[in-house]
Amino acid sequence: MLEIRIHGRGGQGAQVGCQILAGAFFKTGRWVQAFAAYGGERRGAPVTAYLRVDERPIRVRSDIERPHHIIVLDATLLDDSSIVASLRPGGWLFVNAPLPGVPPWNSVRVVTVDATAIALRRGLSPVVSTTMLGAFAGASGLVPLEKLVEAVREGSPARAEENIAACVEAYWACAGLEAIGA
């Protein structure tokens, strides 16, 4: 079972982005489970979204404590060191940050992408989740771009074409990228 966690702030699209990524994996024939934890519905408050992917129905219903990969929509959330510490050895950390602001951690493969700049150019700010999904798909190779694009089109509450454009741009920016700190 593959376990992914997305950290963002209310309004950045962590929850919807997680559902979109679930949809992309579902289109490849996998079983998925996606949910998010947040307090009162407040913009800017930390939001954690969880995604499980497996070849068979998923039964476990709990938070993901040791994810294989983590996607961070706002680098200031990494002030909480427990986020990186929870990553499994060999895991990938995707951070929305202009290079080279994020240091490499030992045994953690870090991919940074300036998702805010891409999203701003596409008229999406503050929603950066679809951009980060493109980076995730490009660097990890875990989900095909065409499935992700389909899922973004179906799952975007608004501005589907802008979300797709940002997603694709980040995908190619990160495709085949040798992760920093690997």
Next chain:
Amino acid sequence: MLTQVATRHTRILLTGDHAVAYAALRARPHLIPVYPITPQTPVLEKLLELQELGELTADIMTVESEHSAMAACIAASLAGARVFTATASQGLALMHEMLHYAAGGRAPVVLVNVNRTLASPWGFWADQTDSLAQRDTGWIQLYCESAQEALDSVLQAFRVAEALLVPAMVVIEALYVSHTLEPVEIPDPELVDEFLPPYEPPVRLDPATPRGFGGTTAPVQWRANRLALKAAMELALDAVEEAGRRYGELTERAYSSVETYRAEDAELVIVTAGGIAGTAREAVDQLRGQGIPVGLVKLRLFRPFPSARVAGLLAGVGKVAVIDRNCSVGSGGIFCQEVRAALHAHRVTGPQVFSFIAGLGGVNVSADRVMEICRSALNAVSAPPDPILEERL
């Protein structure tokens, strides 16, 4: 009549709440009186969307409170309508008086409750106390572990409720089921229509043939009414089995009042309900992989309580670990009370019953924690009379 293959469905990604809305769509209710409350709101949002698309033909009646919603449910149901509603937490608490009214009036309303903490303090998290506090209202109660089970159980609840004229509550947990997106099969309408024919009440409120409902009774009449409800509720034990079996014939997803998972030859059996049951399956597999023989008994039906089945399933077991995501303050875990009472009533004295309270207020219960619970019970010499708090393990 047909009993054909089970491929007549659509599998899509849905949250538990949206799966519930699709169940309501397929059940073809006439009326849905409802008041929104987190984490039930997506049920209502999806129903309104389905109505807007022209798929749902039911009237959605938005009222000023959950108390009024249930009052409207009762009146419409007694007039012969098929009625659906959904709520959570404070909303269910506000309905409490009317829940008794529905059961006493034999109105077969189907209600989905999303288990959420009761205030105070305020919260939005998974906790079973809201629905368990309604256990004496005379409603059938089914607890579900997944979005699929929620959808399927709503349809079965209508079949059972309308056959017995007893209202039924289908319960899912906040967040871990209500807001979790997962693959769900929606059975085709013809399949559901075969499973759930239109509601034909034996009597109905109708101005053409005036009748009364809820009038003042003498003690003997009141007792007769209550005992009739008791007798009907007892029939639900078999009716739930029949509905679960028949549903399985049509969809290949059969259900029962109590489900077991790898419980044969288990030295320790976990007993739990709702979403934690899914996590417990994972824990059982991992422990069995380590050579530790544990199993699971999942309580799906809570009212009527399947006392004889539970006692029978646990009769030969050495240790039982009941996991409650609720706490009756001053007593303990509510599912554990019922399990212990069932064993005592059926003179099953063998198992040591450990009461664990875990995941209160939506605190995460991982498979690792369930395994720790199992290990602590296996290592203990004897079960303490008081509940064991999971966070102190």
